[in-house]
Amino acid sequence: MGGNNTVAPVIIKRKKVVIAGGHHGGAWKVAYADFVTAMMAxxxxxxxxxxxxxxxxxxxxxxxxxxxxxxxxxxxxxxxxxxxxxxxxxxxxxxxxxxxxxxxxxxxxxxGTASPGEAQEKAAEEEQFEIVEETLLGRGGEAMLSDRLRKHVITRVTDEGLVIELFETADTPLFAGDGRPTETLRDLAAVLAEAARMVTNPIAVEGHTAAYPVVLASDPAWDVSAMRAGTFRDLLVENGFADRRVQRMTSHADREPARENPMDIRNNRLEIVFLRQL
Incomplete structure (x- = not known):
């Protein structure tokens, strides 16, 4: 059976339509936000x-x-x-x-774990330290120290107690060249022995020296600072201070200078510490 070859073939073209909708996955954003929050914390x-x-x-x-x-x-x-x-x-x-x-x-x-009663006792001790300072330096009236002696004294309250620092000046040393105490130091010892009667705290005597030249064969700073601390203790006892109240004597040599220049004369000093009892 013959057919008509003049009829064009029918071509069916199928088109796949994709409808876009929703997001393409956002779980990573939540994870990243959690990570940033954790890093901030x-x-x-x-x-x-x-x-x-x-x-x-x-x-x-x-x-x-x-x-x-x-x-x-x-x-x-x-x-x-x-x-x-x-x-x-x-x-x-x-x-x-x-x-x-x-x-x-x-x-x-x-x-900071002290009981209320101990806190009151500590406050009373602080008040006693202030009284000693005011009496020595005359902040509240007449001073025990004269103007000549006051220029050699500095006081401060630390965690250890009341520190009274006695230091030399360029024109007034505390010790002579042979190690004997000068008249200035003797007068200071007499005043401090009298002021010590105002409290019952034990004391510590600490000696400091300026650095010696490095050209010396041996450094005498340790021996000198120890000798000066012992000499001042003897002066206190001579003026009526009870020897049993001296709890310790320490030699610091030139290891703790008061001035940046280790050879400064200001580094020659004694520190008398009224130790805390609480």
Missing amino acids: FFLLMWLLNATTEKQRKGIADYFTPTIAVARVSGGGDGALGGDSVFAENALPRVGTGSTSLRPLAENRDK
């Missing part, structure tokens, strides 16, 4: 550890310490498992401190 923690003191860090830790128990009935645990804080009054002795704020040890009193 980490760097904030590192900054806090570096920029705060131990006391401030304890305060921050206490702020985040839960104070309300999760359950009233214990699950059998004790200590931290039972909801106790490591800073609790009954937990401190078990974590190595050996004392608490209600029962402090002597070595912990300077760490």
